[in-house]
Amino acid sequence: MSTTSSAGRAGRKFTAVVAVTGLGLVALSACGSSGSGSGAGDEKTVTLVSHDSFAASKSVIEEFEKESGYKVRVLKDGDAGQAVNKAILTKDNPQGDVFFGVDNTLLSRALDNGLFQPYEAKGADKVAEEYRADQGKHRVTPIDSGDICVNYDKAYFTEHELDPPKSFADLTKPKYKNLLVTENAATSSPGLGFLLGTAAAYGDGGWEGYWKKLRANGVKVVDGWEQAYNEEFSGSAGGRKAGGDRPLVVSYASSPPAEVIYADPKPKTAPTGVADGTCFRQTEYAGLLSNAENTAGGKALIDFLVSKKFQEDMPLNMFVYPVVDGAKVPGEFTAYGPQAEDPATLAPAKIADNRDQWVKSWTSLVLK
CATH class of the missing domain: 3.40.190.10 (Periplasmic binding protein-like II)
Known part of the structure; x- marks a missing residue:
């Protein structure tokens, strides 16, 4: 949706990352603190686990950190498929608080393995109906889409x-x-x-x-x-x-x-x-990891990922489309890469x- 060796877009044991999440052309421009683990004992750090294609503008990350009081730490875990598989294997002792980058092709695998705990994000009601999944349980929140x-x-x-x-x-x-x-x-x-x-x-x-x-x-x-x-x-x-x-x-x-x-x-x-x-059409989701140490920070981060600010920042960083109604798409996308009118x-x-x-x-x- 995905970026480095693709999307994310990735194998999602699927090994090329969401290229649009793709294209191996962009890198994360803002990370929070580094180190191992999910920031155990540090309630002011929230850790996002993702594929290698996650990217966001430094100013947008800093705005979230200032408004929320949480420092964002991003842990990139390889291509999307590898990241999903590793998250499942470590679900009892997760590496972070939020996972971003599981798409509709592998979503059932993540849900069936209990990777996420329920959380209905603030602003989730503004996500276009066509992208919603797991309604009623709210274990994942749609973040982006791509064809x-x-x-x-x-x-x-x-x-x-x-x-x-x-x-x-x-x-x-x-x-x-x-x-x-x-x-x-x-x-x-x-x-x-x-x-x-x-x-x-x-x-x-x-x-x-x-x-x-x-x-x-x-x-x-x-x-x-x-x-x-x-x-x-x-x-x-x-x-x-x-x-x-x-x-x-x-x-x-x-x-x-x-x-x-x-x-x-x-x-x-x-x-x-x-x-x-x-x-x-692919859709990528984020979810609050089961056994996350910083659930409050994780919830705030998911709210941020579905906010208009982040949604409008995504296209030129990860080459994916926003899923929130009213989020603007860059002119370059309209001119050179419009979404398919009738995708499979x-x-x-x-x-x-x-x-x-x-x-x-x-x-x-x-x-x-």
Whole structure:
């Protein structure tokens, strides 16, 4: 939603972090005190555990610290999937007070393992209805959203006088043979999201057949977002330097604006585009960790994460969209990376019931 080796956006044992939470281009600009543990004995420190892609403006963090009286300590615990798994393993003696970065693809795993305790955040009523989950129990609070989509290299398609693909079905056509690189669904958040998108589009009885066609059409699979986007994809700044030769990559709808914002000099238009018919929507959540030592500080921090101040700070730090009604989105997002109008989605219960078996079947089908 996610950032370093992606999102967060991450494997969410899912190993590429929410790139949009992504893109490995931004780093946390403000951290509180450092050290080990969750600040035991220090009631004035609140610890946020997250994936490597968490980022926020220093001034915004400082404003929260001044208003709340709590010093923020951020503990980054690897990619999102690794961070979630570690949080589950340490839930009886948690590393912090709040966890941020579990998304809808792995939310059921966190909830089923008792990772969070109930807390209804102040301002949660302003979160758009489409992003809410676990209503009635309030164990998690929606914080951001982002779309996993196939990105394309505009220059390649112009040079080859070829229209870029628009849909999942297009990707199986002969004219796009050997052009797509995606991430491993068992080790990467965007890879998993892309798999879920195909499951949503083709259903239980059709997604495997779709992947057989995609495999026959030369799809390349790599471990994570960082390799796919910054090494294999010909349209990214990193890919161009690395000699990437794949003009189609599974990434995020927010990747094009990042290519503009971080370019020097800045181009007038984004060098990459998004195939809108290939998008799957991710939502990231935060929750008060079970057995948190500083529950009061944790609650205040979750309130802050859903505040308009933080919500409007997120897009240009983590390349994700706010979920609170009325939060403004930067012009660069509107111009270069608008959210998909009709992204694929799956009910959390559907993901929970099928995710592990889908990944197992996908691995057998695509990688063997």
